[in-house]
Amino acid sequence: MINNKILKNYGGALLALSVLVVLFSILSPYFFNVDNLLTILSQVSIIAIMAFGMTYVLMLGQTDLSVGAIAALSSLVLGVMLNLKVPTLLAILIAILSGLGAGLINGILGIKLNAPGFIITVATVGIFRGLVYTITDSKPVVIEDTFILALGNSKLFNLIPYTVIVMLVLMHLAQIVLAKTRFGRNAKMMGGNKVAAEYVGINTKSIYLKVFMISGIMAAISGILLASRLYSSQPNIAQGYELDAIASAVLGGTSLSGGYGSVIGTLLGSIVMGVINNGMNLIRLPYYYQQIVKGIIILIAVYLDIKNKKSILSKGGK
Amino acid sequence: MSITLKMKNIRKQFPGVIALDGVNIELLKGSVLALLGENGAGKSTLMKILAGVCPQDEGVIEIFGKEVKIDNVNVAKTNGISIIFQELSLSDNLTIAENIYANKEPTKYGLIDDKKLNEECKNYLVSLGIEMDPKILVSNLSIAQKQLVEIAKGLVTNPKIIIMDEPTSALSNKETELLFNIINKLKNEGKSIIYISHRMEELFKIADFVTVLRDGKYINTVKISDTSVDELISMMVGRDMLEIYPKRDFNYQDNDVVLELKNLTKKDYYHNISLALKKGEILGMYGLMGSGRTEIVKGIFGILKKDSGEIFIENQKVEINSSKDAINCGIAFVTENRKEEGLVLTSSVAENISSVRIESIINKFGFLSYQKETNLANHYIKKLNIKTPNFEQIVNNLSGGNQQKVVLSKWFEIKPKILILDEPTRGIDVGAKFEIYKFINELSKSGVGIILISSELPEVLNMADKILVINDKKVITKLDADKTNQEEIMTYITNKKEVNL
Known part of the structure; x- marks a missing residue:
């Protein structure tokens, strides 16, 4: 029953994943071992966390292109706070709040200008990123805080990377809020039929704001982990991550036109992307070929996903 | 019988049109009042006023003798008004239960209790005589089934005043029978219903009173047992329709x-x-x-x-x-769902009419000719008596009958x-x-x-x-x-x- 449901919902991503795992296990002796698989998880965690937030945004039928810039912004805020000798946890909190603030700005602009999130964030991506360059004068801010550095670079029991733990905790949180709370359900309804949502008394503006704030928070957490990985805050980090986040979510079965979204699916989607990257590096495929292969695999997975959804929708229809 | 709802001298003006002027409604407890009028007579505006979507400019609304100002959706709800829409207001991506209980799901520790939700919904549907699995996605339902879910959704809040807009337009005879049973049950419980339908035979089966509107004006209210189809039609169209x-x-x-x-x-x-x-x-x-x-x-x-x-x-x-x-x-095909399959609602009358045979409005330089398109559109506006301010009007703003005339024009153009x-x-x-x-x-x-x-x-x-x-x-x-x-x-x-x- 449960297995059936998982297959139905994530069939496309799971199939792609298994094919890839088998393929790379044959092609490279280094691929299929615990260490490498955990490495993959750790590598995907930053994009995945960002993509969890993106799942909410896409489910509303919106797009948030500013998540990469927000990650850079929050990593910079973190670096600056640490340099000002702000206590570590407080610095993290302020960095997350900066992401939340950026999301809030996106949300307010979207509501006030009554424009799609896509075009609003096309504008704010420039503003946020420009702000980061201006403040840092395009120079990196070095991070020396041991707690922060451990977060991105150490492992629990010397085995499981902390980033993976953070990712899994956030995934559970995001999934519960999405699938199990009234807020999540209302957001889903709004993505499926906004007018219907308004008529049952759902405050659609509040949901819109909250969703962009969640996206901002998730992007900020990604930014913090990224800064930790790089031992510094750099103004040019996370460029283009927004597209990877969108691709991960769509690979995991979230609909670009709104109404459907699954955080677990998004994790699967980002793992598919991670496995492709890792496997191709292991078999030493030149970088440019990697780009082409990645593009093709995304197309195949999306095709499978759409086919899968069609068969679910048509069942019992007529 | 006591009066549940009274609307006095309601007036509503939109830019360029007076949608309602001096309209009176009196709804008795435990009765069905049919609202009759051609498209554009002001029925939907009246409904929107009661729904709290667009408040009236003038006039008074009384519910159980108390004056109320319905200026948003929630005021309408707290006053026990529920509207069942003709345009389906369901979310296709949610299940039947999720739609019916939207924004009022049972929760446990702050999380939605899906088991309880489905059980409650199942029992509720059974109590209405509707046999459906609440876990089915709405996208899998036929239009008629969706309409039944819509009705169930409108009644779940236990409203005192229920407004039904063309509830049977998608229903077969059997389902219509089911709906009438539900309506009779509601009447016995002392609920009041405003029933909008173009199907005359239905009104004589289910309504107690009929209020007729024409061009935004109140015409008359009659007891259904004292009137006839012919009389109602002549009140609606303002002339004897033989x-x-x-x-x-x-x-x-x-x-x-x-x-x-x-x-x-x-x-x-x-x-x-x-x-x-x-x-x-x-x-x-x-x-x-x-x-x-x-x-x-x-x-x-x-x-x-x-x-x-x-x-x-x-x-x-x-x-x-x-x-x-x-x-x-x-072959020309005028489809069943004119809004989804027949028209581009956001385009103008002229653009819609010329869309099937766009080559007929191309000039000798190979460009679209505004003049030709205008002539074409005006030709059909006149021929079919399409009621539109002009050919540039967005089709979405036309009434259903006039939209259908646009569809017919477009297909007729391919000869x-x-x-x-x-x-x-x-x-x-x-x-x-x-x-x-x-x-x-x-x-x-x-x-x-x-x-x-x-x-x-x-x-x-x-x-x-x-x-x-x-x-x-x-x-x-x-x-x-x-x-x-x-x-x-x-x-x-x-x-x-x-x-x-």
Whole structure:
């Protein structure tokens, strides 16, 4: 029953994943071992966390292109706070709040200008990123805080990377809020039929704001982990991550036109992307070929996903 | 009986139009008040006022004798008003239960309790006499089932005043019966219902009083037992309407076949469909929702392509693989859902009319000619009496009847040999219906073969020459419209008896 449901919902991503795992296990002796698989998880965690937030945004039928810039912004805020000798946890909190603030700005602009999130964030991506360059004068801010550095670079029991733990905790949180709370359900309804949502008394503006704030928070957490990985805050980090986040979510079965979204699916989607990257590096495929292969695999997975959804929708229809 | 709702001297003005002026409504406890009027008479504005979507400019609303200002959706809700919309307001991506209990799901520790939600919903549906699994996604339901869910959703808050807007337009007879049972139950519980419908027969079955509106003005309120269809129609249209269906003064040639189907079959959609349509003939197709009637014509039009069988047009065998092929063969198809399939709602009247044969408005330099498009649009606006301020009006702003006239214009522009009409008058008022019928008759007189699908029996009986009865994806029988009646047709459908053609 449960297995059936998982297959139905994530069939496309799971199939792609298994094919890839088998393929790379044959092609490279280094691929299929615990260490490498955990490495993959750790590598995907930053994009995945960002993509969890993106799942909410896409489910509303919106797009948030500013998540990469927000990650850079929050990593910079973190670096600056640490340099000002702000206590570590407080610095993290302020960095997350900066992401939340950026999301809030996106949300307010979207509501006030009554424009799609896509075009609003096309504008704010420039503003946020420009702000980061201006403040840092395009120079990196070095991070020396041991707690922060451990977060991105150490492992629990010397085995499981902390980033993976953070990712899994956030995934559970995001999934519960999405699938199990009234807020999540209302957001889903709004993505499926906004007018219907308004008529049952759902405050659609509040949901819109909250969703962009969640996206901002998730992007900020990604930014913090990224800064930790790089031992510094750099103004040019996370460029283009927004597209990877969108691709991960769509690979995991979230609909670009709104109404459907699954955080677990998004994790699967980002793992598919991670496995492709890792496997191709292991078999030493030149970088440019990697780009082409990645593009093709995304197309195949999306095709499978759409086919899968069609068969679910048509069942019992007529 | 006490008065549940009173609306006095309601006035509402929109830029350029007075939608309502001096309208009075009195709704008694435990009764059904039918609201009657042509499209554009102001019924939907009145509903929107009660829903709290757009408050009135002038006038007073009293609920149980107390004056209330309904200026947002939540005030309407707390005053026990519930509106069941004709435009389905369900979310396709959610289940039946999730839709019905939207924003009021049972929770446990702050999380939605899905088990309880589904159980509650199941019991609730059973109490209404609706047998459906609450866990099914709404996207998997037929239009009729969706409408039932819509009704269930509107009643779940236990409202005191229920407004139903054309609730039966998508329902078959059996489901309509179910709805009437629900309405009678509500009446016995002391609830009050405002019922909007264009189907006169229904009003006489279910309503206690009728209030008629015309052009935003209050005309009269009468007891249903003291009035007649003719009287109501003349109140609605403001003149005596002697006939609902225009006379046909034309006989087609029996040997002049324009379209012939031989054993057309597509598995699961339609089986062994054979028919011959003559030039100038109106061939009625009657069947219940889901009988396969729409699928058959979609087969002819190349959308639900046949697996086997043959199509002949003017005695020549043709292959129709797409709607483009069909159009090239001279087939026009006015679809059932004009908003989804028939019109680009955000485009203008002119753009919609020219869309099927865009080459007709191209000038000698190969560009679209504004002048030609304007002429074309004005030609049809005049010919079909389309009520629109001008040809540049966005179609979404027109009433249902006028939207349908735009669809007809667009298809007429390809000069079809065969015109397929799927529920051409659904949700359209009497006046516009009459004009559409007249146009259909004119077309048939000019030699166009017409297939008319309808779920309203009187419409098929009065408009068509021959009637094909469709059931279970097959043609059951072919009847002469002059020599049959409603009872006979219904026997064919309910007994499912098969007759050799």
